[in-house]
Amino acid sequence: MKITDVKSAIIGNNIVIRVVTDKGIDGYGEVEEGKDFVQPLVSYYKDLILGCDPTNVEFVMRRIRRAGAFKPWGKIVSTIEMALWDIAGKDAGIPVYKLLGGKVRDRVRVYNGSFSNPNPPHPVADTPEKQGENILALRELPEGFTIVKNAGVFHGMGFFQSAGLDEPAYNTYPQEPEASWMLDNGSLLTEEALDAYIDHIARIKSVVKNRVGLALDCGPGMTAVDALKLAKALEPFNIVWLEDTIAGDYTPFTLAHVYRDITINTTTPIHTGEQIYLRQNFRELIENRAVNVIGPDPADVGGIAELKWIAEYSDLHGILMAPHGTIDGVFGMAALTHVCSTMPQNFIAYEYPAGHPDWWYDIVDGLPDPLLRDGHVTVWDKPGFGVEFNVNKASEYLREEDQDFFR
Numbered sequence: 001m002k003i004t005d006v007k008s009a010i011i012g013n014n015i016v017i018r019v020v021t022d023k024g025i026d027g028y029g030e031v032e033e034g035k036d037f038v039q040p041l042v043s044y045y046k047d048l049i050l051g052c053d054p055t056n057v058e059f060v061m062r063r064i065r066r067a068g069a070f071k072p073w074g075k076i077v078s079t080i081e082m083a084l085w086d087i088a089g090k091d092a093g094i095p096v097y098k099l100l101g102g103k104v105r106d107r108v109r110v111y112n113g114s115f116s117n118p119n120p121p122h123p124v125a126d127t128p129e130k131q132g133e134n135i136l137a138l139r140e141l142p143e144g145f146t147i148v149k150n151a152g153v154f155h156g157m158g159f160f161q162s163a164g165l166d167e168p169a170y171n172t173y174p175q176e177p178e179a180s181w182m183l184d185n186g187s188l189l190t191e192e193a194l195d196a197y198i199d200h201i202a203r204i205k206s207v208v209k210n211r212v213g214l215a216l217d218c219g220p221g222m223t224a225v226d227a228l229k230l231a232k233a234l235e236p237f238n239i240v241w242l243e244d245t246i247a248g249d250y251t252p253f254t255l256a257h258v259y260r261d262i263t264i265n266t267t268t269p270i271h272t273g274e275q276i277y278l279r280q281n282f283r284e285l286i287e288n289r290a291v292n293v294i295g296p297d298p299a300d301v302g303g304i305a306e307l308k309w310i311a312e313y314s315d316l317h318g319i320l321m322a323p324h325g326t327i328d329g330v331f332g333m334a335a336l337t338h339v340c341s342t343m344p345q346n347f348i349a350y351e352y353p354a355g356h357p358d359w360w361y362d363i364v365d366g367l368p369d370p371l372l373r374d375g376h377v378t379v380w381d382k383p384g385f386g387v388e389f390n391v392n393k394a395s396e397y398l399r400e401e402d403q404d405f406f407r
């Protein structure tokens with residue numbers, strides 16, 4: 001079998017990659033929502049792998065892995081990897097999880113990521129108590145999330161707005177209103193801002209109590225001292241983890257030594273890793289036990305075999321796994337379910353990527369129905385990732401420039 005083409009199309013909110021073979025077997029992968037700018041990179045990687053046997057996944061990856069990097073480059077490399085596993089599974093007639101060593105659990109726990117409650121108690125949750133009630137409602141749905149992640153401090157700025165504070169630049173010393181918040185907030189929080197955030201979490205927890213695990217995605221861009229003050233202040237609230245305080249998201253570095261100073265001084269579990277490309281870039285975090293939980297994203301780390309290796313190495317060092325799910329939609333969800341079903345006991349949950357818009361669930365076949373119940377996805381048993389496009393239905397959603405995607 002040979003790779004004859006690698007195509008991409010924007011379907012709904014996602015870029016979808018299709019690896020085409022001369023045997024009539026296709027593999028699919030999905031890139032993070034809204035990252036349309038990476039689409040031109042596909043042809044660069046395609047030229048490096050045309051003619052290769054896609055079932056020799058590692059052979060193919062050695063051709064393109066060196067040409068990846070932290071976001072956005074690693075996204076395409078990672079997504080091609082997942083499509084190769086999809087082909088290898090379909091060709092062998094077995095689910096991808098068997099190619100990764102076999103599943104050790106039939107149901108995989110997820111945490112709330114891009115899933116939104118169609119009927120939240122508070123469509124506008126402008127107080128921490130209302131946010132807490134919305135979190136409890138996610139537990140009460142049939143989907144039944146047992147862990148929910150909230151954005152806080154610098155992440156998405158939601159906290160500053162809901163706490164009635166100005167933009168974060170005005171809540172730090174020194175004021176740097178022109179600074180790029182995506183890379184580096186970097187300044188000390190004012191006492192007022194730090195107190196407000198701690199109070200905000202305390203009020204959410206007063207409603208949620210211990211009925212739903214609460215994780216907090218906080219940055220990146222906090223100073224080490226603020227991150228440690230926050231982590232220590234949150235100790236009584238038993239949050240599941242405190243994510244990306246220092247580096248994360250779009251930072252092209254890890255700052256493991258800074259994370260370690262925080263982690264060894266608090267019982268609040270410290271988490272990072274969603275932005276990191278390749279196992280080599282996790283080595284310092286893992287070997288120094290610089291965090292308690294790591295969260296590689298299969299669509300950024302180099303794929304699912306890379307993620308599996310990191311999970312095993314983390315387990316060896318007493319570090320837990322809570323993989324990140326960029327808003328990948330159904331193919332990303334399928335890949336996460338397969339790989340996480342094979343992980344050791346250090347697995348907590350993966351971030352559940354929902355298909356957007358909802359019609360995504362009408363244009364694919366093969367997913368279990370219901371898919372998500374009681375906070376878990378039940379592993380399904382079809383070859384490859386077990387998700388197929390319904391080409392007739394999916395074609396209706398192709399853009400003009402992507403009309404040849406399925407041809």
Ligand SMILES: [Mg+2]
Nearest residue numbers: 217243244274
């Ligand atoms: Mg994050």
